[in-house]
Amino acid sequence: xxxxxxxxxxxxxxxxxxxxxxxxxxxxxxxxxxxxxxxxxxxxxxxxxxxxxxxxxxxxxxxxxxxxxxxxxxxxxxxxxxxxxxxxxxxxxxxxxxxxxxxxxxxxxxxxxxxxxxxxxxxxxxxxxxxxxxxxxxxxxxxxxxxxxxxxxxxxxxxxxxxxxxxxxxxxxxxxxxxxxxxxxxxxxxxxxxxxxxxxxxxxxxxxxxxxxxxxxxxxxxxxxxxxxxxxxxxxxxxxxxxxxxxxxxxxxxxx
Amino acid sequence: xxxxxxxxxxxxxxxxxxxxxxxxxxxxxxxxxxxxxxxxxxxxxxxxxxxxxxxxxxxxxxxxxxxxxxxxxxxxxxxxxxxxxxxxxxxxxxxxxxxxxxxxxxxxxxxxxxxxxxxxxxxxxxxxxxxxxxxxxxxxxxxxxxxxxxxxxxxxxxxxxxxxxxxxxxxxxxxxxxxxxxxxxxxxxxxxxxxxxxxxxxxxxxxxxxxxxxxxxxxxxxxxxxxxxxxxxxxxxxxxxxxxxxxxxxxxxxxxxxxxxxxxxxxxxxxxxxxxxxxxxxxxxxxxxxxxxxxxxxxxxxxxxxxxxxxxxxxxxxxxxxxxxxxxxxxxxxxxxxxxxxxxxxxxxxxxxxxxxxxxxxxxxxxxxxxxxxxxxxxxxxxxxxxxxxxxxxxxxxxxxxxxxxxxxxxxxxxxxxxxxxxxxxx
Ligand SMILES: Nc1ncnc2c1ncn2[C@@H]1O[C@H](COP(=O)(O)OP(=O)(O)OP(=O)(O)O)[C@@H](O)[C@H]1O
Ligand SMILES: [Mg+2]
Numbered sequence: 001x002x003x004x005x006x007x008x009x010x011x012x013x014x015x016x017x018x019x020x021x022x023x024x025x026x027x028x029x030x031x032x033x034x035x036x037x038x039x040x041x042x043x044x045x046x047x048x049x050x051x052x053x054x055x056x057x058x059x060x061x062x063x064x065x066x067x068x069x070x071x072x073x074x075x076x077x078x079x080x081x082x083x084x085x086x087x088x089x090x091x092x093x094x095x096x097x098x099x100x101x102x103x104x105x106x107x108x109x110x111x112x113x114x115x116x117x118x119x120x121x122x123x124x125x126x127x128x129x130x131x132x133x134x135x136x137x138x139x140x141x142x143x144x145x146x147x148x149x150x151x152x153x154x155x156x157x158x159x160x161x162x163x164x165x166x167x168x169x170x171x172x173x174x175x176x177x178x179x180x181x182x183x184x185x186x187x188x189x190x191x192x193x194x195x196x197x198x199x200x201x202x203x204x205x206x207x208x209x210x211x212x213x214x215x216x217x218x219x220x221x222x223x224x225x226x227x228x229x230x231x232x233x234x235x236x237x238x239x240x241x242x243x244x245x246x247x248x249x250x251x252x253x254x255x256x
Numbered sequence: 257x258x259x260x261x262x263x264x265x266x267x268x269x270x271x272x273x274x275x276x277x278x279x280x281x282x283x284x285x286x287x288x289x290x291x292x293x294x295x296x297x298x299x300x301x302x303x304x305x306x307x308x309x310x311x312x313x314x315x316x317x318x319x320x321x322x323x324x325x326x327x328x329x330x331x332x333x334x335x336x337x338x339x340x341x342x343x344x345x346x347x348x349x350x351x352x353x354x355x356x357x358x359x360x361x362x363x364x365x366x367x368x369x370x371x372x373x374x375x376x377x378x379x380x381x382x383x384x385x386x387x388x389x390x391x392x393x394x395x396x397x398x399x400x401x402x403x404x405x406x407x408x409x410x411x412x413x414x415x416x417x418x419x420x421x422x423x424x425x426x427x428x429x430x431x432x433x434x435x436x437x438x439x440x441x442x443x444x445x446x447x448x449x450x451x452x453x454x455x456x457x458x459x460x461x462x463x464x465x466x467x468x469x470x471x472x473x474x475x476x477x478x479x480x481x482x483x484x485x486x487x488x489x490x491x492x493x494x495x496x497x498x499x500x501x502x503x504x505x506x507x508x509x510x511x512x513x514x515x516x517x518x519x520x521x522x523x524x525x526x527x528x529x530x531x532x533x534x535x536x537x538x539x540x541x542x543x544x545x546x547x548x549x550x551x552x553x554x555x556x557x558x559x560x561x562x563x564x565x566x567x568x569x570x571x572x573x574x575x576x577x578x579x580x581x582x583x584x585x586x587x588x589x590x591x592x593x594x595x596x597x598x599x600x601x602x603x604x605x606x607x608x609x610x611x612x613x614x615x616x617x618x619x620x621x622x623x624x625x626x627x628x629x630x631x632x633x634x635x636x637x638x639x640x641x642x643x644x645x646x647x648x649x650x651x652x653x654x655x656x657x658x659x660x661x662x663x664x665x666x667x668x669x670x671x672x673x674x675x676x677x678x679x680x681x682x683x
Contacts, residue, residue, distance in 0.1 A: 052640045055632070080642035092637040096655025105651065106641040113642070145655070166641060 003030035003198045004067060004083060004169035006051075011062035013043075013050050013226075020046045022226035023062070028170060028201045033192070033215055036205045037237060038223035039245050044205045045089050047223075048174040052086040053079055066170065081113035083169030087159035087176050089205075094146040099158065100128060102146050103165050110166060131164040134194070136187055152179040160191040167195070172203045177211040189214035209241040222248055229253055263317040266296050272319035273398060280370055283378055291398035294388050301390035301491070303517060305575045305607060306546040311515060313489060316461045317429045319399065322346070325425035331452060337668070338419045340365055344428045345401025356414060362407040363418070366434055369405035376407055380438055384467040384495040384523070392491035392517075396463040400434035403466070408443035410471070417446040417477075417666055424453035424488070428460055435466040439474035441499075446477040448669050451512075455485035462488055462513070468496035468504065472526065475503045479669040483676060484512040486541065492518035498558075500526035507664045509673045510537035510545060511680060521550040524558035524586075531560040536660050536673060538680040539572030539604065549593075550579040553586040553619075562593035565660040567653055567680070568604035577609045578623065584615040591619070597627035598656045600649065650681050 006028045013021035020043045028034050038044055050057040051064060053076035064071040066082050074082065094102065108118045119127075132139055135157055147155050156176055163171055173192070177185050189211055192202055204215060212220070212234060220236040221228045224245070230236065230252045240248065273292045277285055300308045322344035327334060334341055340363075341349040347365045356363060362373055369377050387397030404420045424431040431453070439445055449466065462484060470476055476496070484490055490513040496504040504522055522531035531551050539545050551560030564576045580591035595608035610623035630652055638648035657677060664670040 052636075054636055075645075076636060076639040077642055077644050077648075080640055086640050088637065088640075092631065092634040094634055094638070094652065094655050096658030097651055102638075102641075102651065105647065106638075106643060109642040109644065109647060162641065 002067065004201060005029050005065075006084075006170045006201070006203070007063070007065045008051075009063040009065070011047075011050070011064065012060040013046055013057050014060055015046070015057060019060070020057070020226055021050065024223075024227050026221065026228060028203050030169065030198045030201045031196065032201045032219070033196060033217045034201075034203045035212055035215070035217040035220045035237060036203065036223050037207065037220065037240060042223050043226040044223055045174055048086055048089075048172045048205060051079075051172055052076055052084060077109070080166075080168075081110055085163055085166060085168030085171040087156075087163060087171065087173040089174040089178070091147050091155050091159055093148045093150075095148050097146050098143050099146050100142040103128065103162065106162070106166060127165065131161055134164070135161055135191055137161065153181065153184050156180055156188065157184065160188050164191055164195070169199060170201050170203070171195070172205070174205045175207065176204070177206055177208055182210070185211050186214060209237050212237045222252070224248065224253065262314040264319050269296065269319045276321075276399075281374055284370065287382070288398050291387055291394045295391055295394035295398050298391040298394050301392060301517065303546045303575070306517065306544060311489065313461060316459050316489070318395065318461065320429050322428040322431070323425070325427070327423055328454060331421070331423070334419075334421045338421050339363065340404050340420045341423065342402045342421070342433065343423045344425055345431055345433070347402060359412045360409040361412060361414065362405070364405040366400070366403040366405050366436065369436070373405065373407070376438065377405070377436070380436055380467065380469055382467075384469060384497045385465050385493050392463045393465065393493055396432050396434060396465045396493075400432045400465065403433045403435035404437070404447070404449070405435070406437045406445070406447065408439045408445050410440040411442045413444040414446065417448055417668065419668070420447065420449045422449065422451045424460060424462070424484070426454040426456035428456070429458065430461040430463070432462070433464050437467070437476065437478075438469045439471060439476055441471045442473035443471070444475045446479070446666055448479040448481070448666065450481045450483070450672070451490075452483050453485045453488050453512075455487045458487070460488050462490040464490065464492040466494040468494070470496060470498050470502035470504060472500040473502055474499060475505075477505045477507070477666060479507040479664070479666055481509045481669070481672055481676065482512055482516065482518075486512070486514050486543075488513045489515040490517065492516070494520040495523065496521070496531070497523045497525060498529035498531060501528035502526070503530040504532070505665070506531070506533040506535070507666070507669060508533075508535045509669075509676060510535065510547065511676045514543060516543070516545045516547075518546075519548040519550065521552060522560060523552050523554065524560065525554045527555045527557045529555060529558045533560070533562045534660050534663065535564040535576070536657060537564070537566040537574060537576070538677060539566070539568045539574050540570050540680055540683050541572060542570070543572045545572070545574040547575065548577045548579065550581065551591055553580070553582045553589045553591060556586050557588040558586060559589070560591045563660055564595040564608070565657055566597040566606060567600060567656065568597060568606050569600040569680075571601070571603045573604065574606045575609065576607070577611060579611050579613065580621055580623070581613045582616050582619050582621060586616050587618040589616065589619040589621075591621045593623045595625040596656075598653065599627060599629045600653070653677070653681055
């Protein structure tokens with residue numbers, strides 16, 4: 001499959017009439033890892049949810065294109081079928097549905113959209129075992145109800161498991177590293193790395209430099225007040241960590 | 257102007273009862289005749305949240321002789337598995353495993369029991385369910401047609417489930433099944449009653465009763481599946497009298513019928529008796545369902561668990577009332593109930609009403625009830641993985657019902673309930 005390109009062009013988003021994202025432009029291609037950093041409440045999660053089509057967010061203007069196709073015209077499930085994936089900051093708990101059963105259903109939904117046959121139980125089991133071992137997860141998690149009673153860190157690992165199983169083309173990871181111990185951060189970074197290549201790109205939202213040390217992003221964006229105010233290479237993240245957002249404000253925001 | 261006449265006149269009912277049951281023993285005929293009068297005089301049952309007057313149930317003819325019919329093709333496979341099949345109240349098929357007969361098990365249709373086991377019938381009929389309690393119960397008591405009669409001798413365990421199917425064809429106006437199950441000391445059995453019907457040009461009235469007697473130490477897994485057609489209006493009453501250290505398990509699936517009024521009661525009258533009750537219901541269209549589940553603790557150290565899970569879609573309406581009644585002297589009793597309802601539409605309505613009536617202080621009683629819509633965040637989450645909205649809802653409904661349905665210990669019944677759920681979701 002061709003290298004994916006996600007383009008966000010001058011995006012404006014509001015919630016209940018309040019503008020949250022104010023003219024954001026960004027593009028991510030296969031093979032690239034982009035990081036977005038920014039203070040609390042600046043609209044990072046809103047961006048991620050908007051990309052996936054959460055009904056709460058209203059796009060007031062701008063465009064989002066995946067391989068030139070209008071993402072904003074698609075339903076959430078169509079976006080997933082087009083290859084978008086969102087690892088959520090707060091994944092839902094689904095009682096009574098095992099992780100394995102859910103994943104198999106999801107894989108088959110994606111396959112059906114490509115007019116492929118459903119995955120065989122054997123192939124599914126093998127792939128699931130492999131992915132879980134790779135992420136150093138207890139195999140029992142597959143039989144537990146999806147996210148129900150999972151710790152914060154277990155939920156994050158489960159998001160990465162889903163990403164490995166569903167093989168998206170562009171993944172948005174919203175604070176996938178928050179609340180993880182250092183070993184778990186390494187595992188998560190390993191998971192993302194295993195996919196990065198011409199057919200996969202990632203947009204990683206984070207507050208911390210430490211996951212970026214493993215992920216080695218090509219581009220780091222700083223987001224404030226609903227827009228990107230500065231982009232640079234990974235040294236920008238290091239600089240931000242030492243100097244803080246006040247530095248960004250005074251250096252890069254020149255409000256009239 | 258004369259008021260609109262009932263579909264069936266008083267005299268027709270009396271005449272029907274006299275002719276139809278002429279061959280039955282005197283005690284039974286007397287019982288039926290007395291209940292005919294109760295039926296004629298009694299008011300409609302009263303359910304606070306379910307108005308019955310406006311349904312004009314008296315416009316459905318009763319006391320008619322149902323025509324002969326057969327099972328429709330899609331349930332013909334019941335012939336392979338069922339121990340008893342009744343069609344419009346007539347016995348179509350009965351199968352008693354010879355090994356059970358050798359163990360002294362008495363398995364009959366209720367029609368047969370009238371002649372073959374009249375003493376047992378006379379001893380137990382009407383002792384668990386009070387036929388005088390309301391109009392439709394009295395109707396069943398007066399004119400009941402057929403059902404399963406089971407007697408399991410002391411210490412006998414039936415090695416596989418008994419399956420009963422009650423079927424009503426499209427041209428039948430009323431079906432009145434009645435079953436009586438007696439398990440002697442330490443006997444064990446599993447039984448499933450299914451209620452099925454074809455949609456007809458006219459409405460049909462079903463009045464259903466099942467009585468269960470468990471002697472000391474007996475255990476019964478009782479399952480029921482109600483999947484009547486949308487033209488059926490049903491009234492169901494079940495009761496279990498639970499002996500010392502005996503255990504009744506109720507697994508009830510309620511899916512069909514336009515009106516469904518049902519009640520089941522565990523009478524815990526001897527120490528150590530236990531009741532485990534699970535009701536799964538699923539309303540759609542304009543179905544109106546009103547369920548009452550009662551655990552009546554009379555003796556000390558009795559236990560009850562009551563679980564209800566309901567899913568409501570379209571314009572359906574449900575009421576689930578759980579009653580845990582603890583009488584003075586029932587010390588050391590433990591009664592718990594949990595009702596949860598998932599609303600799939602804004603126009604459906606559901607009430608879950610737990611009620612604890614406690615006269616004794618040295619007891620444990622607890623309840624939890626909730627009704628709420630599908631979690632929008634969960635649907636978004638599932639759709640973000642590629643599931644369509646319909647698939648996502650289906651998955652959430654599955655998950656919601658899983659804990660209740662997967663706990664049903666009888667494989668065939670559990671599978672039946674899942675199948676019924678699938679059909680309802682797809683409707
Ligand atoms: N449902 C909502 N209704 C009203 N305001 C909202 C809603 N959701 C988010 N907001 C507001 O939108 C703004 C952006 O929130 P968002 O969650 O996108 O920030 P964030 O950058 O992800 O923050 P954090 O780093 O804390 O995760 C915040 O001011 C928040 O309060
Ligand atoms: Mg956020």
